[in-house]
Amino acid sequence: MTRTKLCGLTRERDLDAAIDAGADMVGVVSRVPIETPRELAPDRAAALVDRIPDSVTSVLVTMPETPDEGAALVERVAPDAIQVHGCSPAEIEELSERIAVPVIAGVDAVDDDLDDYATVTDALVLDSTDEQGAGGTGETHDWARARKIVADLDAPVLLAGGLTPENVASAVETVAPFGVDVSSGIEDQQGTGTKDHAKLQRFVARVSGEPLRA
Numbered sequence: 134m135t136r137t138k139l140c141g142l143t144r145e146r147d148l149d150a151a152i153d154a155g156a157d158m159v160g161v162v163s164r165v166p167i168e169t170p171r172e173l174a175p176d177r178a179a180a181l182v183d184r185i186p187d188s189v190t191s192v193l194v195t196m197p198e199t200p201d202e203g204a205a206l207v208e209r210v211a212p213d214a215i216q217v218h219g220c221s222p223a224e225i226e227e228l229s230e231r232i233a234v235p236v237i238a239g240v241d242a243v244d245d246d247l248d249d250y251a252t253v254t255d256a257l258v259l260d261s262t263d264e265q266g267a268g269g270t271g272e273t274h275d276w277a278r279a280r281k282i283v284a285d286l287d288a289p290v291l292l293a294g295g296l297t298p299e300n301v302a303s304a305v306e307t308v309a310p311f312g313v314d315v316s317s318g319i320e321d322q323q324g325t326g327t328k329d330h331a332k333l334q335r336f337v338a339r340v341s342g343e344p345l346r347a
């Protein structure tokens with residue numbers, strides 16, 4: 134079974150739609166040093182996380198400057214897992230030692246040090262990142278290379294980067310990841326930070342291969 138993570142949720146109604154659609158994981162973005170419409174203040178991120186039922190994994194997506202900053206944000210937002218972008222393996226190892234929740238590393242699919250991340254994290258998000266390591270770019274990457282990474286790495290890999298309801302079934306077939314992760318591809322217009330509920334339902338249905346829920 135391929136897990137589905139729907140990310141960059143900014144509104145209660147989008148979060149509820151993601152949960153109703155059957156997402157396994159849902160993500161909120163907070164404290165990132167880039168311009169993104171998906172960024173929430175920590176208290177707002179905490180309020181959304183508080184709404185998520187135990188059956189769905191809440192993921193805090195962030196780009197901490199230091200492990201201390203990441204640990205403080207986890208304490209404030211109280212997610213089930215933290216996804217960090219732009220961190221070195223050493224910083225991730227230090228963060229893991231300070232918190233009680235799993236750490237997911239957001240990494241660029243073209244990097245060649247992914248083994249170093251796999252040894253210190255609970256999972257990887259294999260993404261198309263910008264020069265600061267941020268995701269949410271809406272860009273796909275080389276899925277043939279991604280398939281090899283998934284097969285070779287000793288850690289669960291979530292495939293991200295430019296996934297949409299239209300291409301996700303093909304991505305799953307080509308890459309065979311542990312899970313898939315989407316943000317901009319289910320927005321009403323790319324880059325708005327608000328989700329199109331029909332798109333997110335279609336995305337989850339295409340991953341599971343099940344007919345759309347009523």
Ligand SMILES: O=C(O)c1ccccc1N[C@@H]1O[C@H](COP(=O)(O)O)[C@@H](O)[C@H]1O
Pocket residue numbers: 140141160162165169170171172194195196218239258260266267268269270271272293294295296314315316317318
């Ligand atoms: O979404 C963002 O703005 C963001 C900012 C900083 C770090 C990560 C971010 N998003 C992550 O990007 C992938 C999916 O991106 P997309 O589907 O290509 O838009 C996902 O893991 C988000 O958590």
